[in-house]
Amino acid sequence: MRKFWCLFFMFWPVLAIWLCWVSPANGWWFPSIAPWELGQQIDDLFYLLLIITTVVFIGTQFALGYVLWKGSDVKPGRAWFSHGSHNLEVIWTILPAIILLFISLYQMDVLARIRVMSKFPEQASRDPIAEVTARQFEWRIRYPAPGKKLLAQPQPDDLYTVNDLHVPVGQPVMIRLRSDDVQHSFGLPHLRLMQDAVPGLVIPVWFRSNAVGKFEIVCKELCGWGHYKMQGELTVELEEDYEAYLKALQEKMNDDGYPADAENAVAQSDEE
Amino acid sequence: MKPRFVLLSAASLLTAVIAGCGDFKSEFVLNKTTDELIPPAKEIVETELHENFGTPEELVAWLKFPIDYGDEESVTVNVVGFDEGAKGVVRVNSEDELEVDFEGSVLRIGNETEHKISSFDPESGTLHVTPPIEAKLTPEDSVTIVLKQKGWLLKRGRNLYMKHCVHCHGVSGDGNGPTAQYLNPLPRDYRQGKFKFTSTISTEKAAHRDFRRTLYEGIQGTSMPSFKLKLIGDDMDAVIAYVLFLSSRGEYEIRLGGELKVLGGGKDDLEQRLRNEEGLTRAKAIEEFESQEEVSEGLPELSDSVATILAEDWARADNPDVEVWPKTPRPEPTAESIARGRALFISKDAKCSDCHGMQGYGNGSQTEAYQQLPGSTLTYDKPGLYDDWGEPIQPRNLHTGIYRGGRRPIDLYRRIYAGIKGAVMPGFGTSLTDEQIWDLVNYVLSLPYENSWHGDMSAEKTVAEHTVK
Structure with a gap:
């Protein structure tokens, strides 16, 4: 029983080493390879942090295990009292400070670019592609009419949709992110x-996907009891598909119900 | 570890399990209209509801209503192997990929015996069934696997409703779930069978497609979000079936209660009679009520007729004849069209400005007048407009650019043509021509941009700054 706790605490660093070793190859950390270079750089930063924290975690766990193992043999006589070591404290204060400073400087470039x-x-920030307004519990999206620019103030010919963001592939795109009510978080886990x-702020967000496909949009800030309902879909498609999508959306927005569907037109003429 | 410590932690864990994960039972609650009935009448409504609609756990599908409860889906497969030693195990030929829905899938042999399927391995085609099969099965025999049982759509709808909808709309569909109290506007109470944003004429109920549209697009300006990615495939139909089920149940309750009230089942009416009629005792009055033909032997007939009328109402809503379509296309929103719409907006014919205000800010004179209570000469305690659920409502401020029933021209056309059901907004389909309605649509759609510069916002900025100086 004395050795139990020692083995118990030793089990976790062993599990951690194994997990850290096999996870990247199995794709357990990230949903898929990020389809743009900044996303990959963010992954690199994650791995850097993972390596640092793994090393520290394993080191401290083994130290703990060593102490427990040694302490499990009860020796006769009085316990030895220590008041700590000044040198050790200086080391374990300065060393993490240096590591933190290194991390903060190292990630600055990627952070700034995002x-x-x-x-x-410039292409992205000049012409925002859409305005995404988060609200409990959906993403409302406003596009400019095809061939027009998105303006801060809604325009009569703007196009509206919900939970469905379409962007062209391979181009840097920027959205204007807003919130109608509480704090939400626009999350593209695949990117x-x-x-x-944030309510009251318009936050520019840019990204690019070099891969065509459908990706999930999730809310990453617990925003209320329906938080899980805030699921959207990012569709990255070829330029011409994107334009066709906007055209179709425009047609839908301007639908005046005339002429009525063939089936209903018959019903209507019967009525007359 | 000390035994006492172990005991203590085990006890606290047990308490947490019992308190936190207790057996929560959801139940349909009675409408307050039923509480206004005398005890025997109330009992009739309760019994009829229970018999015809069941409980949330044990749903009863009343086939009279035009609701798709989900038909049985089954396949007939050949037996490959049957081990007589283990009578609960059957191997079938499963070249097709069978999707077995375990919530009540059964194996049927011939037309008689049914065995519940407890597990199915699609690769080997091995089925485990209970109770064991008594008959001897040979490879020439074929058996029927019921993949989905009758009523599966309603059941799935119930499960999805309990997950996504119940916290606002409530177990009974009364719009009184636990989160409802924090919302404005309140979640829809389905029990009157009224749904606001429809594509049908003003006298008809909501069509199936209207539910689908609301679930798909959500209702901007309210707390109803879009479910287009959460309810895919059959799931949306399932939820619609369950909402229709709850709505039918709720309205049936109100209508049956109303019939019983006419027959003397109202509490207030009874009290009034007791005050006015000499020599009438409570017991006698109740006996009088109970001895009526409609309430005794004729009760099934009464209940059936209430349901029949209600079912017909719902069936009519999906008839293409009652769908609103314009007879002319929308004219270009020219200044002339908008001006005509504006003139109509403030005219005596349409009276839009009575509620929506002269400028369309939703502050018309009616919002400050005392409105009459429905079916009474009294007025509400507070001035302003009220909907059919007795809740105060605001006429829409048309400058916000938020359109609850949708922002397409056809949506606005339908709002003006057929009104908003359950709300004060009337339908103008018979009083205005198509051209007039389109002018109004053009005017309403222009309102959010009335006071702002179109196009480049830098222009507005300079003007605004200039004005400040």
Whole structure:
């Protein structure tokens, strides 16, 4: 029983080493390879943090295990009292500080490219593609009419949809992110992107996907009892498909129900 | 570890399990209209509801209603192997991929015996069934696997409703779930059978497609979100079936209660009679009520006729004849069309401005007048407009650019043509021409942009700054 706790605490670092070793190859960390270079750089940052924390975790766990193992043999006589070591404390304060400083400097470039608008690709920041408004519990999306620019103020010919964001492939695109009620977070797990939507703010978010496909949009901030309902879909498609989508959406937005569906037109003429 | 510590933690864990994960039973609650009935009448309504609609756990599908409860889906397969030693195990030829829905899948032999399927391995085609099969099965025999039992759609709808909808709309569909109290506007109470945003004429109920559209698009400006990615495939139909079930149940309750009230089953009416009629005792009055033909032997007939009328109402809503379609296309929203719409908006014919205000801000004179209570000469305690559920409502401020029933021109046309059911907004389909309605649509659609510059916002900025100076 004395050795139990020692073995118990030793089990976890062993499990951690095994998990860290096999996870990347099995795709357990991330949903898929990020389809753009910034996403991949974010993954690299994650792995860097993972390596650092794994090393620290394993080190501390083994130290704990060693102490427990040694302490399990009860020796006769009085316990030895220690008041700590000044040198040790200096080391374990300065060392993590250096590591943290290194991490913060190392990630600065990637962070700036994602967050700082002046570093955005000019093509994206010039013409935002859509306005995404988070609200409990859905994503409302406003596009400009085909061939027009998205303006801050809604325009009569704007196109509206819900939970369905379409963007062209391979192009940097920027959305204007807003919130109608509480704090939400616009999350694109496949693109490793996440940005809080804050009431009262319009936050620019840019990304690019070099792969065509459908990706999930999730809310990454617990926003209320229907948080799980905030599921959207990002469709990355070829330029011409994207344009066709906007055209179809425009047609839908301008639907005046005339002429009525063939079936209903018959019913209507019977009525007259 | 000390035994006492182990005991203590085990006890606290047990308490947590019992308190936290207790057996929660959901039950349909009675409408307050039923509480206004005398005890025997109330009992009749309760019994009829229970017999015809069941409980949330044990649903009863009343086939009279035009609801798709889900038909049986089954396949007939050949037996490959049957071990007489283990009579509960059958191997079938499963070249097709069978999707067995375990919530009540059965194996049927001939037309008689049914065996519940407890497990199915699609690769080997091995089925485990209970109770064991008594007859001897040979490879020439064929058996029927019921993949989906009758009523599966309603059951699935119930399960999905309990997951996604119940916290606002409530177990009984009364719009009184636990989160409802925090919402404005309140979640829809289905029990009157009224749904606001429909594509049908003003006298008809909502069509199936209207439920689908509301679930798909959500209702902007309210707390109803879009479920287009949460309810896919059959799931949306399942939820619609269950909402229709709850709505039919609720309205049946109200209508049956109404019939019983006419027959003397109302509490208030009884009290009034007791005050006015000399020599009438409570017991005598109740006996009088119970001895009526309609309430005794004729009760099944009464109940049936209430349901028949209700079912016909619902069936008519899906008839293409009652769908609203414009007879002319929408004209371009020119300044002239908008001006005509504006003139109509404030005219005596349409009276839009009475509620929506002269400028369309939703602040018309009616919002400050005392409105009459329905079916009474009294007025509400507070001024303003009320909907059919007795809740205060605001006429829409047309400048916000939020359109609850949809923002397509056809949606606005339908709102004006058929009105908003259950709300104060009347239908103008008979009083206005198509051209007039389209002018109004054009005017309403122009309102959010009335006071703003179109196009490049930098222009507005300079103007605004200029004005401030």
